Amino acid sequence: MTMMESDQLLRVEDLRVEYLTEAGRVRVVDDVSFNLRRGEILGLAGESGSGKTTIALAILRLLKPPAVITGGSVVFEGRDLLSLGEVELRRLRGRKIALVTQSAMNALNPVLSIGEQLADAIREHERVGRRSALERARRLLDLVDIDPDRVRSYPHELSGGMRQRVVIAMAMALSPSLVLMDEPTTALDVAVQREILARIARLRQERDFSILFISHDLSILLELCTRIGVLYAGRLVEAAPARRLLGSPQHPYTGGLIRCFPHADEAPGPRPRLVGIPGAPPDPRDPPPGCRFHPRCGQRLPACQRSAPALTTVATDHEVACHLTRS
Amino acid sequence: MTYLLRRLVFYLLAAWASVTLAFVIPRLMPGDPEATMFARFHGKLDPEAMTALRRTFGFSDEPMWRQYLDYLGHVATGDLGTSVSYFPARVGDVIATGMIWTLFLAGLAVVLSYALGTLAGILAAWRRGRWLDAVGPPLLVLLGAFPFFWLAMLLLFLFGYTLGWTPVRHAHDSQVSPGWTLGFAWSVISHAALPAITIVVATAGSWMLDMRNTMIGILGEDYITMAHAKGLAPRRVMFRYAARNALLPSVTSFGMALGFVLSGSLLTEIVFSYPGQGYLLIQAVRSLDYPLIQGLFLTITLAVLAANFLVDVVYVWLDPRARSRGAP
Ligand SMILES: Nc1ncnc2c1ncn2[C@@H]1O[C@H](COP(=O)(O)OP(=O)(O)OP(=O)(O)O)[C@@H](O)[C@H]1O
Ligand SMILES: [Mg+2]
Numbered sequence: 001m002t003m004m005e006s007d008q009l010l011r012v013e014d015l016r017v018e019y020l021t022e023a024g025r026v027r028v029v030d031d032v033s034f035n036l037r038r039g040e041i042l043g044l045a046g047e048s049g050s051g052k053t054t055i056a057l058a059i060l061r062l063l064k065p066p067a068v069i070t071g072g073s074v075v076f077e078g079r080d081l082l083s084l085g086e087v088e089l090r091r092l093r094g095r096k097i098a099l100v101t102q103s104a105m106n107a108l109n110p111v112l113s114i115g116e117q118l119a120d121a122i123r124e125h126e127r128v129g130r131r132s133a134l135e136r137a138r139r140l141l142d143l144v145d146i147d148p149d150r151v152r153s154y155p156h157e158l159s160g161g162m163r164q165r166v167v168i169a170m171a172m173a174l175s176p177s178l179v180l181m182d183e184p185t186t187a188l189d190v191a192v193q194r195e196i197l198a199r200i201a202r203l204r205q206e207r208d209f210s211i212l213f214i215s216h217d218l219s220i221l222l223e224l225c226t227r228i229g230v231l232y233a234g235r236l237v238e239a240a241p242a243r244r245l246l247g248s249p250q251h252p253y254t255g256g257l258i259r260c261f262p263h264a265d266e267a268p269g270p271r272p273r274l275v276g277i278p279g280a281p282p283d284p285r286d287p288p289p290g291c292r293f294h295p296r297c298g299q300r301l302p303a304c305q306r307s308a309p310a311l312t313t314v315a316t317d318h319e320v321a322c323h324l325t326r327s
Numbered sequence: 328m329t330y331l332l333r334r335l336v337f338y339l340l341a342a343w344a345s346v347t348l349a350f351v352i353p354r355l356m357p358g359d360p361e362a363t364m365f366a367r368f369h370g371k372l373d374p375e376a377m378t379a380l381r382r383t384f385g386f387s388d389e390p391m392w393r394q395y396l397d398y399l400g401h402v403a404t405g406d407l408g409t410s411v412s413y414f415p416a417r418v419g420d421v422i423a424t425g426m427i428w429t430l431f432l433a434g435l436a437v438v439l440s441y442a443l444g445t446l447a448g449i450l451a452a453w454r455r456g457r458w459l460d461a462v463g464p465p466l467l468v469l470l471g472a473f474p475f476f477w478l479a480m481l482l483l484f485l486f487g488y489t490l491g492w493t494p495v496r497h498a499h500d501s502q503v504s505p506g507w508t509l510g511f512a513w514s515v516i517s518h519a520a521l522p523a524i525t526i527v528v529a530t531a532g533s534w535m536l537d538m539r540n541t542m543i544g545i546l547g548e549d550y551i552t553m554a555h556a557k558g559l560a561p562r563r564v565m566f567r568y569a570a571r572n573a574l575l576p577s578v579t580s581f582g583m584a585l586g587f588v589l590s591g592s593l594l595t596e597i598v599f600s601y602p603g604q605g606y607l608l609i610q611a612v613r614s615l616d617y618p619l620i621q622g623l624f625l626t627i628t629l630a631v632l633a634a635n636f637l638v639d640v641v642y643v644w645l646d647p648r649a650r651s652r653g654a655p
Contacts, residue, residue, distance in 0.1 A: 062555055064547075093558035101556070106549035111571050111646055120567070121557040154647040170557065 009077065009178055009210050010036040010059070016071035017054050017063065026285050029054050030234040031072070033311065036178070041204065041211040043221030043242070045257070046231030047281050052214045053102055055231075056180045059212075060093055076178070095125045098171035100181040104164035108155040114141075114166050115151025121173045140169040144199060161192035168200065175207060182214045197224060218257045222246050227317070230254050233282050233292040236311060240318040250320040253277065253293050291323065299324055330649060334639045338632045345628040349621050350398050354391075407622035412614040418622040421607065426626065428498050429603030432519050433592035436526035441581055444531035448538025449570045452546060464539060467532025479525045479598040486521055493521045496600035522599045526592065530584075537580065542573040575646050582638030585631055 017029035029051045036042045046052050057063045059074050061081060074081040076097065081089065093099075101107045109117055118137035122128060128136070138148035144165035155163060164184060171179050184200070185193040201224065204211065215221055221228050222242050229239040230253065238251040249255040256277035279296035282288055288295050294304040303323045311321040389397075401407070407418035444467075451460040470478070487495035499505070499514040545551065546569055554568040593605030600606065604623060611619035643649045 057552070060556055062552055090558045090560065093556055095558060099553065099556035101549045101553050103549055107553045109550045109554070109568050109572070110648060111575075112567070113647075120554075120559060120563070124557060124559050124563070156648050157651070167553070170553075173557075 007037045007039075008035055009038045010212070011075040012036075012055070012059065012072070013075070014072040015055065015058060015074065016069070017051070017058050018068055018070045020066040020068060021285075023285060025070075027287075028067075028234045028284050029058065032231070032234070032236045033072075034229050034236060034239060036210055036212055038177075039208065039210055040226045041213055041224055043225035043228035044212060044214045044231060045216065045218045045221050045228060047216055049233075049281060049284070050231040051234040052216070052231060053182050056099065056182045056212065056214055059180060060097060060099055061089060062093075062099070091125070094121050094176070095174045096176050097178045097180065098174070098176040100167050100171050100179065100184045102182045103187055104167045104184070105160060105187060107167045108163055110155050113152050113154055114158070118151070118166075118170055118173060121170055125174055136173070140173055141166070143172060143203070144169045161188055161196065164188060164192075164196055165199065168196070168203075172203065172207070176209060178210050178212065180212045180214070183216065184213075185220070186215070186217075193220075200224075218260075230257070233287060234284060235292060235308075235321065237293065237322070238320045239311075240315075244315070244318055250314055250318070250325050251293075251322045252297050252299050252324070291321075331639060331643055334636060338636050342629055342632055345632075346399070346402055346625060347395075349625050350395060353617055353621060402625065407625070408618040410611075410619045411616040412610060412619065413616075418618050421619060422604070422622050422626050425602060425604045425607040425623075426630075428601060429592055429596070429605065431515075432498075432522055432596070432601060432603055433526065435519070436523040436592075437530070437584065439523070440527040440531045441534055441577075441584075443527065444534025445538045445574070445577060447531070448535040448540075449542055449565065449573070451535065451539045452542035452573075453565050453569070455543065460539070464532065464536050467528075467535055469532075470528050471530065471532040473529070475525075475529055476594045476598055478529055479522070479595050482521055482525050482528075483598060494518050498602050518601075522592075522595045522601055525595050525598075534577065537577055538573060541576055542569060545569050545573045548572075571645070575642070578638060578642050578645060582635045585634040585638070 012035075013033045014031045015029055015033070016027065016031055019026040019028060032051075032055060034042065034044075044052055044055065054063065054067065057067075058069050059076075059081065061069070061084075063069065069082060072082070076092075081092070084092070108114065112120075115134050115137045118140055119130065119133035122133045122136055123130070134151060137151050141148050141150055146162060146165055146169070150158070150162075155166075158166065164187075168184065171181075181200070185196050188196065197220065200211070213221065213225055218228075218230075222245070225242050227239065227241050228245050230237050230245075230251065232253050238245070238249065238254045240250075245254065246258060249258055260276055277296055282292055282295070288305075290303075290305045290307055291297070291300075291309055294300045297304065301323050307323075309321045309323045311319045312325070313319050314325050405419055407422070410416050410418050410421050413421050447459065447463055447467075451457075451463050454460060473481075483495060486492045494500070494517055498518050499511065500518075503511050503514045505511055551564060551569055554564045559568070592603060593608065595601065596603045596605035597609055604627065607619065608623050610616070611623060
């Protein structure tokens with residue numbers, strides 16, 4: 001691990017986010033820690049409501065009330081973003097860390113042409129004229145396989161897939177070293193989804209940046225990512241290289257997720273029955289004590305209801321938070 | 328552009344309908360407006376002079392369709408007849424003078440109210456829960472809830488009579504002769520201040536509240552998060568990304584509000600004896616000056632239609648979706 005430290009681009013440590021509601025504090029991200037190394041695609045998997053978007057927005061400090069970051073640190077290139085001033089933070093947003101928001105359908109301002117929106121990002125950070133910013137916008141569109149003349153189009157004139165690519169182009173605008181992608185393909189049909197994932201993979205080879213790729217779809221992450229973290233009800237339950245996670249998942253929840261889909265490198269023959277995980281994720285307002293997964297877990301121990309297991313290293317680069325692996 | 332063309336056709340039809348209504352209504356009124364109008368001249372004028380006078384006012388014994396065609400011709404050329412109460416002034420000229428004052432007072436006040444209210448709404452939503460947001464809407468809505476004329480009289484009593492800060496009637500000092508002089512300009516402004524403030528105070532609150540609520544909805548949109556994520560300065564996000572979008576519904580209601588400008592300013596103009604359209608209308612009704620009433624009705628409706636068309640043009644300019652799709 002230590003030899004990798006210098007390669008570290010982003011270190012999230014004990015991040016805690018709470019929503020201050022009338023009913024009290026709801027902790028939706030609970031002491032989450034992970035590392036993102038330079039050049040890697042780190043996947044973050046989790047069901048709806050597990051806190052994925054909240055983590056992405058917390059990293060850029062874009063959370064709005066009633067969400068509040070109540071603990072932890074987010075160290076990016078050696079600086080803690082959580083203690084950065086507003087102005088410095090703004091200079092970092094878009095230029096060093098870019099965001100691709102969850103629904104591309106609504107990620108673009110409907111009354112500005114996409115050229116203007118791309119140019120806005122460029123001109124905010126660099127001293128360039130309108131003309132040359134628009135020229136760069138054209139090249140950015142070309143980069144994501146959109147006709148450069150589309151700079152004059154408005155969002156409503158583009159298809160969902162095109163909008164998503166525009167948002168990706170926007171994230172590329174200032175050559176950031178990290179791009180946070182929050183379910184960039186969820187709203188799209190499978191064919192378009194494939195196309196965009198391929199585009200992202202190619203872009204990453206051409207330009208040098210790292211990705212935090214968020215998805216509820218573990219199969220996409222297994223294909224795309226170098227490493228994957230699995231979230232359950234606001235807690236990180238397992239983190240491992242993609243291959244290892246697929247081959248030997250340690251947490252019962254991860255195992256359940258992997259059994260949920262047929263994988264490609266499977267021996268030919270009759271498909272195994274798809275087994276879902278029984279039950280539903282807990283209500284974040286009233287989480288179960290101990291391990292949050294224990295009510296749905298087929299292998300729970302008495303200890304699981306009493307104490308929350310800590311994230312422990314079980315093998316090189318493989319961490320799990322489960323009482324089973326301890327014993 | 329087809330959208331604007333469609334709107335234009337609609338407004339032209341509406342204009343034609345209102346012109347026709349202005350022709351029909353006086354002829355359907357119970358009692359004979361013509362007789363009422365000329366009653367006062369009875370016995371004073373010989374029959375021949377009467378007939379000539381009736382001609383001047385557009386009443387004749389010709390068949391209805393002829394009268395209608397003549398009337399359309401007159402309206403098209405801007406000939407609205409002769410005023411009874413301001414005899415022998417032409418209705419067109421009488422209205423023009425009133426129109427200038429109304430456009431100046433109500434136009435300015437309504438635009439000011441819209442601009443101030445909207446800006447306050449933007450800021451209140453942006454700094455939600457802070458002092459402007461906490462104090463502004465309830466206060467302005469409270470003021471807006473007072474009856475209009477009551478508010479006007481209260482302000483007039485307070486600042487005009489009790490404190491004596493502002494003049495209490497008319498559009499300018501009769502001692503100052505009209506012209507492009509500083510003295511006259513000051514006189515006009517000081518006379519307009521109180522009635523204008525009345526209109527602004529009474530209407531700004533609803534603009535603020537509308538804008539604040541739309542804006543709060545817009546601020547939750549993904550493209551706002553995206554704008555912040557690009558590192559844009561807060562002011563850019565607030566105006567270029569949030570307010571530009573939040574403005575759209577309010578532009579439409581601004582068009583509708585223009586219709587109320589005249590009814591609102593009517594009361595203000597009466598309280599402040601301000602010689603605008605509203606004041607003229609009261610005068611015309613009092614003295615049964617039918618040509619003037621008809622002329623005022625026409626100019627007011629046409630002005631509202633024209634203003635709405637202007638608002639449509641602005642809307643299309645603001646919202647690219649209206650250009651390609653259609654109705655806002
Ligand atoms: N304004 C809010 N007030 C209270 N709770 C909220 C609010 N917004 C989100 N939450 C809660 O925070 C939790 C995490 O939400 P988040 O959007 O991060 O989930 P997610 O993993 O991105 O889900 P999805 O896959 O649906 O996008 C959810 O349980 C959600 O109910
Ligand atoms: Mg999400």
